[in-house]
Amino acid sequence: MRNRSLLILTTVVTTGALTLTACGSRDDNSGDGGKDKKTTVVIGLDAPLTGSLSALGQGIKNSVELAAKNANKDNVVPGVEFKVESFDDQAVPASGQANAVKLAGMKDVLGVVGPLNSGVAQSMQGEFGRANLVQISPANTNPSLSQGDKWGSGEKKRPFKTYFRTATTDVIQGKFAAQYLYNEAKKKKVYVVDDKQTYGAGLAAIFAEEFKRLGGTVAGTDNVTVKETDFSGTADKVKASGADSVFFGGQYPEGGLLSDQVKKVGAKIPTMGGDALYDPAFIKASGQSNDGDLATSVGYPIEQLPTAKKFIDDYKAAGFKDPYAAYGGYSYDAAWAIIQAVKSVVDANDGKVPSDARAKVTEAMAKVAFEGVTGKVAFDEFGDTTNKQLTVYSVKNGEWASVKSATFED
Known part of the structure; x- marks a missing residue:
């Protein structure tokens, strides 16, 4: 993650x-x-x-x-x-x-x-x-x-x-997220935000590159700072851009607040992120309904x-x-x-x-x-797992629910 x-x-x-x-x-x-x-x-x-x-x-x-x-x-x-x-x-x-x-x-x-x-x-x-x-x-x-x-x-x-x-790795996760958002969620114009940290910035960059390769448009980019809580400036930029979705490279404390504030300014669009958003605390961080927000996570739902x-x-x-x-x-x-x-x-x-x-x-x-x-x-020559299974989750009725699991193939 x-x-x-x-x-x-x-x-x-x-x-x-x-x-x-x-x-x-x-x-x-x-x-x-x-x-x-x-x-x-x-x-x-x-x-x-x-x-x-x-x-x-x-x-x-x-x-x-x-x-x-x-x-x-x-x-x-x-x-x-x-x-x-x-x-x-x-x-x-x-x-x-x-x-x-x-x-x-x-x-x-x-x-x-x-x-x-x-x-x-x-x-x-x-x-x-x-x-x-x-x-x-x-x-x-x-x-x-x-x-x-x-x-x-x-x-x-x-x-x-x-x-x-x-x-x-995020090479797999970022591409998997972009393919789902473009091909299956049918979103074509995304606003990309990251938290300037190693994980968040790296995941956002991989996602954006793949989204553009597929034919999508990156409507704009911005950064937020970890542990801050006022992202209204970023939310205003998202709304002004006309984006139909947001991708956030970062973790759930900031991700939940970003989703909340984007919706509060009137941009009723989904926020998507990586495994760092896939936690109940992401939903709790938002005062607005998160239904429709998305996250990828490594592997298949463990309960399945x-x-x-x-x-x-x-x-x-x-x-x-x-x-x-x-x-x-x-x-x-x-x-x-x-x-x-x-x-x-x-x-x-x-x-x-x-x-x-x-x-x-x-x-x-x-x-x-x-x-x-x-x-x-098992591990490959780099020490990376050979398991390339991932899952997309969506918030439904205030809870995360799996919507697609697959083994990534480039």
């Missing part, structure tokens, strides 16, 4: 009986003098756990904790006990970088899930790369994170071998996936206060990918966590493949 952040999991442990010099720790779970001691492997978690995006962040955190709990219960990796250490970035890049430094310095961390925001992820990648600590985001969608800054010109180069994601039934049941049974939200399934799969990579490394080392576990887990992650909550989980 948007400035979605990445998550990395990493844990290193030695194989000595009593001394652990490289990483990892030993917990005696049996009280039998050490016969059944397990090595603790920590999965790090970074997300906005407080602030305006906490509804998404808490869903990410809970889903990662559920994955670790299930892995421990089912003894997925014999001899290993998984633990989650969570850090709050508040959707602020500087906080994310500070968290990355802390996680990289924790010897038991063998992988990190997060962050939510792409801008935060940019501040964390280097720290994880230097520590050889694998990071996997359930929500980042900016292409440059995995394909480099020159991806748009066709020069793709992976910046960090430690970075992976379970969410598809047979592969997600157990996750949904387990999440409900766990009694979490917050819903799994838009990225719960992708967060569970991200954590499970780390667990599977650790399993591969441990199995290949006679059932023990090796001293160079971080490097080995990063190597193993590239080969991970399994049927997850969201479908087939």
Whole structure:
């Protein structure tokens, strides 16, 4: 997603009986003098756990904790006990970088899930790369994170071998949104607004390029500032342009207010955005009816996936206060990918966590493949998910409802 952040999991442990010099720790779970001691492997978690995006962040955190709990219960990796250490970035890049430094310095961390925001992820990648600590985001969608800054010109180069994601990129999402708005919603003249952030500006640019390629007109462009609330000037420009729709590259707090204020000035047209709008809080942010507003999101509706039934049941049974939200399934799969990579490394080392576990887990992650909550989980040469399924949602009677799900084909 948007400035979605990445998550990395990493844990290193030695194989000595009593001394652990490289990483990892030993917990005696049996009280039998050490016969059944397990090595603790920590999965790090970074997300906005407080602030305006906490509804998404808490869903990410809970889903990662559920994955670790299930892995421990089912003894997925014999001899290993998984633990989650969570850090709050508040959707602020500087906080994310500070968290990355802390996680990289924790010897038991063998992988990190997060962050939510792409801008935060940019501040964390280097720290994880230097520590050889694998990071996997359930929500980042900016292409440059995995394909480099020159991806748009066709020069793709992976910046960090430690970075992976379970969410598809904005190259896919932006084009998918433009194709739906032009071909199926029959909108031909769109006004494009973004929040000047990594996710929002990138998604808006990809959308606009594809919309024009299809034959549509971009009636105008404008920017808004994150955490501001008065977008009346932009709303006036939208109305004056004669646009039949608005595309917003940004997140739901600003998106909901923009939709509200566009309608208040008399432009009764839909606002569309990416996965960062697909949240009940987008609807709550608007005083006007949002019916007809649109959003794309990665994957198919999780409630419609047979592969997600157990996750949904387990999440409900766990009694979490917050819903799994838009990225719960992708967060569970991200954590499970780390667990599977650790399993591969441990199995290949006679059932023990090796001293160079971080490097080995990063190597193993590239080969991970399994049927997850969201479908087939696997990664291409850039660390991007091979799953290109997306869904368009529309607000109907005050709630999001899916209107089209498809696998993107360029």
